[in-house]
Amino acid sequence: MNFDFKIPVNVAFGAGKLSTVGEYTKQYGKKALIVTTGPFFKESGLIDRIQGYIKEAGISSEYFLEVSPNPHRSEANVGIELAKKMGCDVIIGLGGGSAMDAAKCIAVGVAQKDDIWPYWMGEKDIFAALPIIAITTTSGTGSHVTRYSVITNDETLEKPGAGSEFMYAKVAIVDPELMLTVPKAITAATGFDVLAHSIEAYTCNDAIPFTDLYCEQAIRLTGKYLPIALADGSNLEVRENMALADTYAGYSITAAMVTLCHGLSHVVCGIGNLVHGTSLAALTPASMRHSMSANPEKYKNIGCWLKGMDSVPADWTTEDSVKVVEEFISAIGLNVPLGKQGIKESDFDRIIEETMGYMGGACDCDPAEISAADIRKVLEASI
Numbered sequence: 001m002n003f004d005f006k007i008p009v010n011v012a013f014g015a016g017k018l019s020t021v022g023e024y025t026k027q028y029g030k031k032a033l034i035v036t037t038g039p040f041f042k043e044s045g046l047i048d049r050i051q052g053y054i055k056e057a058g059i060s061s062e063y064f065l066e067v068s069p070n071p072h073r074s075e076a077n078v079g080i081e082l083a084k085k086m087g088c089d090v091i092i093g094l095g096g097g098s099a100m101d102a103a104k105c106i107a108v109g110v111a112q113k114d115d116i117w118p119y120w121m122g123e124k125d126i127f128a129a130l131p132i133i134a135i136t137t138t139s140g141t142g143s144h145v146t147r148y149s150v151i152t153n154d155e156t157l158e159k160p161g162a163g164s165e166f167m168y169a170k171v172a173i174v175d176p177e178l179m180l181t182v183p184k185a186i187t188a189a190t191g192f193d194v195l196a197h198s199i200e201a202y203t204c205n206d207a208i209p210f211t212d213l214y215c216e217q218a219i220r221l222t223g224k225y226l227p228i229a230l231a232d233g234s235n236l237e238v239r240e241n242m243a244l245a246d247t248y249a250g251y252s253i254t255a256a257m258v259t260l261c262h263g264l265s266h267v268v269c270g271i272g273n274l275v276h277g278t279s280l281a282a283l284t285p286a287s288m289r290h291s292m293s294a295n296p297e298k299y300k301n302i303g304c305w306l307k308g309m310d311s312v313p314a315d316w317t318t319e320d321s322v323k324v325v326e327e328f329i330s331a332i333g334l335n336v337p338l339g340k341q342g343i344k345e346s347d348f349d350r351i352i353e354e355t356m357g358y359m360g361g362a363c364d365c366d367p368a369e370i371s372a373a374d375i376r377k378v379l380e381a382s383i
């Protein structure tokens with residue numbers, strides 16, 4: 001055994017924790033930029049609440065609402081210019097992964113003072129960022145505890161994820177009360193992202209004993225609580241447990257990695273603007289079938305943990321695990337093939353090239369060898 005494990009994020013977890021945002025933010029700056037997606041959180045009063053807590057702590061704030069789901073390079077650039085103009089020295093990401101990823105990108109862009117794109121394409125190493133506070137409102141993308149930020153290039157539709165120690169949030173506020181009103185479709189898609197993170201981090205080449213523990217718990221919690229969250233989203237205990245699963249899975253992907261399935265998801269979402277979690281649901285079964293012979297014991301565990309079983313029966317197979325995952329996808333209403341999400345067979349060549357290109361790191365971390373023919377087979381089974 002030989003590994004490093006460090007996740008330098010102060011996790012403030014629990015109902016009501018939002019009220020601590022002012023106290024935390026004042027430790028890192030004098031003027032905050034709150035970054036979020038669309039007008040919803042302004043209209044719902046959440047931004048006013050946060051600005052109130054920040055003001056009580058004696059610091060000022062501005063907000064930037066122009067972030068799309070699958071946030072764009074152009075939007076991040078507008079946020080960077082706004083932060084500079086307003087003299088903001090701490091960035092607060094409020095929302096799901098899109099808002100938090102955009103906040104991280106803005107924090108890097110302001111601190112580094114040059115074009116962010118070469119850093120997202122892996123051509124240069126990120127060297128600085130303003131302090132980041134992440135407030136997650138979904139469960140989730142894990143972005144509140146990861147070093148990753150995924151941004152889409154408006155012109156080329158490439159959707160790379162950059163990773164850097166500098167993009168860890170100083171504080172991640174996980175307040176399940178904020179999740180009680182998340183709509184069903186978002187609960188299902190983000191909840192499946194949690195499962196995909198756990199499956200991929202557990203089976204990837206960079207998995208370590210710490211991440212294996214987190215992955216097991218994240219898979220068990222998602223199997224138990226995501227269907228209940230869909231039936232009764234207003235149940236605080238259920239939302240707490242999905243927030244915990246999301247945080248465990250975030251720890252897992254940041255300390256380990258994702259694999260082929262996330263590599264493919266980034267590319268298809270960049271090309272077709274798909275919903276991240278829904279694209280993962282379409283791609284996960286075939287990705288598992290491709291890779292499961294590389295580590296059968298781990299793939300057997302996944303299905304048993306998702307079903308809440310204490311041990312793996314002697315006659316349990318890797319295919320049994322994939323069937324459990326498929327049943328789960330149907331049960332949460334995400335059984336939507338890629339073809340019904342807007343991807344066409346004529347897109348395959350480009351998807352294969354980009355998955356092996358700018359998302360090649362995810363392919364390299366897959367437990368199985370990945371060739372162009374392998375990716376085509378996964379796409380054909382997922383369309």
Ligand SMILES: [Fe+2]
Pocket residue numbers: 141193196197262276
């Ligand atoms: Fe993800």
